[in-house]
Amino acid sequence: MSNPSLLILPGDGIGPEVMAEVRKIIDWFADRRGLVFDVSEDLVGGCSYDKHGTPLTDEVMAKAQSVDAVLLGAVGGPAYDDLDFSVKPERGLLRLRKEMDLFANLRPAQCFDALADFSSLKRDIVAGLDIMIVRELTSGSYFGEPRGIFEENGERVGINTQRYTESEIDRVARAAFDLARKRDKRVCSMEKANVMESGILWREVVQAVHDADYPDIELTHMYADNGGMQLVRNPKQFDVIVTDNLFGDLLSDVAAMLTGSLGMLPSASLGAPMENGRPKALYEPVHGSAPDIAGQGKANPIACVLSFAMALRYSFDKGDEAARLEGAVEQVLADGVRSADLMQAEGGKPASTSEMGDAIIAALENNL
Numbered sequence: 001m002s003n004p005s006l007l008i009l010p011g012d013g014i015g016p017e018v019m020a021e022v023r024k025i026i027d028w029f030a031d032r033r034g035l036v037f038d039v040s041e042d043l044v045g046g047c048s049y050d051k052h053g054t055p056l057t058d059e060v061m062a063k064a065q066s067v068d069a070v071l072l073g074a075v076g077g078p079a080y081d082d083l084d085f086s087v088k089p090e091r092g093l094l095r096l097r098k099e100m101d102l103f104a105n106l107r108p109a110q111c112f113d114a115l116a117d118f119s120s121l122k123r124d125i126v127a128g129l130d131i132m133i134v135r136e137l138t139s140g141s142y143f144g145e146p147r148g149i150f151e152e153n154g155e156r157v158g159i160n161t162q163r164y165t166e167s168e169i170d171r172v173a174r175a176a177f178d179l180a181r182k183r184d185k186r187v188c189s190m191e192k193a194n195v196m197e198s199g200i201l202w203r204e205v206v207q208a209v210h211d212a213d214y215p216d217i218e219l220t221h222m223y224a225d226n227g228g229m230q231l232v233r234n235p236k237q238f239d240v241i242v243t244d245n246l247f248g249d250l251l252s253d254v255a256a257m258l259t260g261s262l263g264m265l266p267s268a269s270l271g272a273p274m275e276n277g278r279p280k281a282l283y284e285p286v287h288g289s290a291p292d293i294a295g296q297g298k299a300n301p302i303a304c305v306l307s308f309a310m311a312l313r314y315s316f317d318k319g320d321e322a323a324r325l326e327g328a329v330e331q332v333l334a335d336g337v338r339s340a341d342l343m344q345a346e347g348g349k350p351a352s353t354s355e356m357g358d359a360i361i362a363a364l365e366n367n368l
């Protein structure tokens, strides 16, 4: 059998810097764990525009469609701010998401013990937190028709439409239940069934999918406004949350801030299963290209490293190896190794991007 394939798209700004650390870790897993990937690397974003006049070539798009998983760094930067909308770096990322039909966006909110004091909430509320928000990404109010600004009775009216088909709800519910099977087997579905018909349908379909195919998972329903409140009151009550595009946009940002720094947050976007059973998948840190620190060796590579850990778990079914990598990150933080974004007033010299990567590899080595 051939090795699983991974397309790496480092992108712009700090993207290549953090990805270089992930490459070291990928090499470590090949050398020390016999986990070998067929890795290829290509351009996306501003660097692709510079070379090809487009943020994503058709060749790279085709490659992304054919590999088992894509790992992306970040795109964008001030040099590209004045470009026409159609060739902006972000269009490359949007094209990937759209053509791969990545309908389930996974945003974990995980609070490492050593960083609990970074959260705006009290330590005991967030320490040890490990929840996953599954946001529907390709439908709902950001795409529904009619949309626009129209004239009506002599004044303007702005319209967006919240619209979900049964099959769109069905497939994202399945993604959430499948994830829960790899975690604590609990799903909380959030909508506004009290005031929105789309919410009534959402709740009915999620319940029906559960009853038919996932009776081993504990399913609860919650109104999304209460969900926001519960996320800051007692976030540890949740395991997997599944919700629509609009509510998921808000709730995943709330949950992200429970954990502290942007440099720590991974994400995954998954689509339908391919012929080999693996889902179409794009893994990327939540942060952008951070032009203010690019090229200075200051970037925290952990968000990108944890995105690779998500790929191990969700694309390659290597949950034990993902846990090994996450454990190494936890160890490094517990040992007090800190990139600049993780330093508080205590002072001291921050670790560089490559020192962070080396420390993660040393921790992997120590726990073989």
Ligand code: NAD
Residues within 6 Å of the ligand: 014, 018, 073, 074, 075, 076, 077, 078, 090, 093, 262, 263, 264, 284, 285, 286, 287, 288, 289, 290, 291, 292, 293, 298, 299, 300, 301, 303, 341
């Ligand atoms: P950003 O996430 O790049 O940076 C926000 C702040 O967080 C900056 O101060 C930055 O230094 C810091 N930061 C981000 N990641 C960090 C890391 N790994 N380690 C340490 N510090 C980190 O957001 P922005 O400044 O609003 O956007 C910069 C560029 O990135 C823009 O061109 C924007 O369009 C683009 N962007 C891309 C993506 C993406 O590729 N998915 C996402 C957001 C923004």
